[in-house]
Amino acid sequence: MRIETAYQNGELRVMLHGELDHHAAGDTVREIERAVDAYMPMLCVVDLGGVTFMDSSGLAVLMKTRRRVTQIGGKVRVTGASERIERILNSAGIGKFIEITRREEVHIERN
Amino acid sequence: MKEINSMRLEFLSRSANEGFARTAVAVFCSQLDPTLDELGDIKTAVSEAVTNCVVHAYPDTLGKIMVRARIFEDNAVEITVRDWGVGISDVSRAREAMFTTGGDDRSGMGFTIMESFMDVLRVRSVPGRGTTVTMRRKISRRAAK
Numbered sequence: 169m170r171i172e173t174a175y176q177n178g179e180l181r182v183m184l185h186g187e188l189d190h191h192a193a194g195d196t197v198r199e200i201e202r203a204v205d206a207y208m209p210m211l212c213v214v215d216l217g218g219v220t221f222m223d224s225s226g227l228a229v230l231m232k233t234r235r236r237v238t239q240i241g242g243k244v245r246v247t248g249a250s251e252r253i254e255r256i257l258n259s260a261g262i263g264k265f266i267e268i269t270r271r272e273e274v275h276i277e278r279n
Numbered sequence: 280m281k282e283i284n285s286m287r288l289e290f291l292s293r294s295a296n297e298g299f300a301r302t303a304v305a306v307f308c309s310q311l312d313p314t315l316d317e318l319g320d321i322k323t324a325v326s327e328a329v330t331n332c333v334v335h336a337y338p339d340t341l342g343k344i345m346v347r348a349r350i351f352e353d354n355a356v357e358i359t360v361r362d363w364g365v366g367i368s369d370v371s372r373a374r375e376a377m378f379t380t381g382g383d384d385r386s387g388m389g390f391t392i393m394e395s396f397m398d399v400l401r402v403r404s405v406p407g408r409g410t411t412v413t414m415r416r417k418i419s420r421r422a423a424k
């Protein structure tokens with residue numbers, strides 16, 4: 169799991185690359201929380217576009233991110249989820265707690 | 280139904296083996312010429328079952344995990360994930376969505392995901408003796424082979 173962060177105008181973007189499973193979850197949460205504490209963002213966008221595998225362990229990572237960001241009064245948005253990852257997010261009803269934007273919506277509109 | 284091929288893996292309940300187990304099963308299943316979608320579903324389900332052994336079956340120790348995969352004549356694959364850990368006292372409750380004993384490290388979605396990504400899910404457990412999860416998935420036969 170590789171984690172990239174970028175901050176601009178109150179928005180923290182966390183880009184995850186690789187396999188997000190239980191083995192990777194602990195370090196991933198720690199790194200996200202460190203970035204959230206450092207930047208105190210209004211909005212934290214978790215970009216799953218580079219995630220090649222995710223299971224239920226990723227759900228806990230997202231919920232923990234939400235908790236940390238909510239504590240400082242910010243919001244979380246998840247983007248870039250593949251179809252399978254989206255199925256996992258939906259089965260857990262994550263959309264009730266975290267805004268999920270579809271992969272297509274983040275791209276420039278066609279015609 | 281006649282068994283065509285089978286394999287068996289045994290490893291320690293270290294989290295590094297979660298990726299090893301799901302990848303190894305996926306490579307074994309490749310001989311059925313599955314779609315990437317089918318392979319992804321199987322990988323996810325295996326990862327859930329193996330992670331449960333690592334996290335729940337052996338909470339404070341390292342234990343043995345066994346994964347077995349069998350391929351049948353009807354193009355179905357049957358995967359068994361077994362541990363000799365703490366076991367589950369109420370299996371039907373454990374299978375309910377959102378039920379977890381893992382606190383905020385877990386979401387209680389593992390069995391629900393296994394159920395939705397595979398055709399059949401069977402869970403047998405004896406408290407203090409261990410748990411056996413058996414999953415079955417039929418792989419579609421592609422027209423042009």
Ligand SMILES: Nc1ncnc2c1ncn2[C@@H]1O[C@H](COP(=O)(O)OP(=O)(O)OP(=O)(O)O)[C@@H](O)[C@H]1O
Pocket residue numbers: 224225327331332335336337362364365366367373374378379380381384385386387388389390391410
């Ligand atoms: N192999 C096992 N040994 C002992 N207990 C288990 C085992 N597998 C599952 N359980 C019990 O069943 C519960 C539900 O399992 P499930 O995989 O659905 O959710 P979870 O592991 O708690 O959370 P998630 O899978 O979403 O991270 C677990 O919390 C645990 O109490």
Ligand SMILES: [Mg+2]
Pocket residue numbers: 224327330331385388389390
């Ligand atoms: Mg689980």
